[in-house]
Amino acid sequence: MPPGGEGEIEVTFDTGHKKGKQSKTITVESNDPLSPIVNISVMADIEVEFDFETAFIRYGAVNKDKGASKTDFILIKDPNLTKIDSIVTSSKFVKAEIVNKSAAVAGKKELEITLLPGMPIGNLNEMISVYSTLPSKPKIVLNINANVIGDVEVDPMAMTFVISDSNTVLGNQLFTVNIDSHMKDGQRLEILGVTDSDSLLDIKQRTITDGQKYALEITPDIAKLPEEQRFEGHIAITTNSVDQKEIDVTYMIVRRR
Template identity: 25%
Template sequence: MRYTKLSLKLLFNYILVLFILLLPYQALAEEKTEKSTPPAQVKEAKNPEIQFQEDFFDFGKIEQQKSVSHIFKFKNTGNADLVINDLKSTCGCTAALVTSKVIPPGGNGEVKVTFSSKNFQGEVKRSVFVSSNDPKNSKVILNIKSFVQAFLEVKPKFINFGSLKKGEAISRSLTVKNLTNAPVTIKEVKSEVKDLKIGDFEKEINPEEETIINLTLNPTTLLQDLLGNIEITANQHPDEKLIIPVSGRIIGDIILMPENIYFGMLKKSEKSEQKIKITNNSDKTLKLLEVKSSLEFIKPGFNGDAILPKKSLELTLSTLPAAPAGPFRGKIEIKTDNKDQPLLSAMLSGAVKE
């Protein structure tokens, strides 16, 4: 029995030593097997890649009312077609793709950016946004800068005469300053606005000095919006016009408020009321001859009313249950005996839910 246990112990030790001796050979065999088995190939993804040579350009000094352009060049450094989806720019700047919208791998493209100095003055910065199918850089921002050198400075930059009546004269003025180092002579001051008169002024302006141009508006017509420009041209810069926008409104003695009446969102068969106010600023009694709605389901309250001088009257507009579902737009018209304002009108709008 003792002999058997001793034999088994020796046999176990022998097997253990043999196993330890064989371990390096097994590791070597596994390493050889790994080296002989080629790694699995990873398929490369195909994507476009947009790369601009530059994303900023400085035009330097330019004069007013001038346009300058610069071309931004780019390349598709990816391995799939690059598609330019959109170009957007900020005010005073335009952008155009002067090459194909689709750029193949390795191909080149160009974006032309044009800046118009208009009436800008001093440093101006603008941006262009280039959108493409590049997954890593879908929107590229191109920036430009310039310094707009004005030869004349005009204040104010726009004129608003506000609301005024027919025959009611109102005055405004423009101050024009010479920003150059030499005298400047005003060649012409021209207005597109009817009934706007331009007064006399000193035409020659020395460096750093200014002249004042007086303007008088005396409207001869009623109920019109004043929209137009004043243009100033100098002999030294005949191709450059300074443009000053002009606005205002001519009103009559009869005023209807509000001019836009919104009934809101109404439920089906819901009744709603809105009021309009008519003011008679004339010296005579105003007769309302007829009040008519272009929408059958909006009824104006009217009883052949008259409005005394310097007085006001409110009319009620009511919706009827027959109002159809959906949005609506219409007009309310009021006929009067005033020869200058025989017809007053206001817009109607709203919506009826199902």
């Protein structure tokens, strides 16, 4: 660029799944001795023609016999152009419907997502698809996740240990897995066994409330760690629960080079 000349920077926002007000910073480096580095702030308000307000809903622990409900909003820029044709869920245990139709907020439709009783125990990952008349975007998808439990709640269900080349644990060196009873009629929860599939962990069991609440304190056994960059193992928790006789907890060992 000659002295006194002007340059032009063209900026394109990759909207992706972003919506609403977004800002980015552009750094320009030059051979100007007075201002070798200049930061430029760029802002944009990304309008949404048709999409969910939230891309993902996490329910956490849900009892299989009780179910649970949450709501999300469907964003619609032009209601005259975009009409909802149908709402489809990927499971018979998931129900989704528009609520408060007469009192809908302008540009939004409230969607109630209900997990129905009778769900299978374990990790639930399902989708809700909403079809519309908008030619440019005829379909939007909402992902939902829940940890469906029966008589026993275990948290967390997965953990990751990060190991350095020198066999030093980076980040969390200790994970505590909580085991809570939801048994009825005064039944007592008994932990009959805890087994590591590859004997790579040091697991200590503690009783918080006898018959009701227990905890597992888990650390990796440095002397036994595998050489693989990524290793997946499993902890089997055996109980006297009719619903959950054996509960699987996953762990990962990741080596950071």
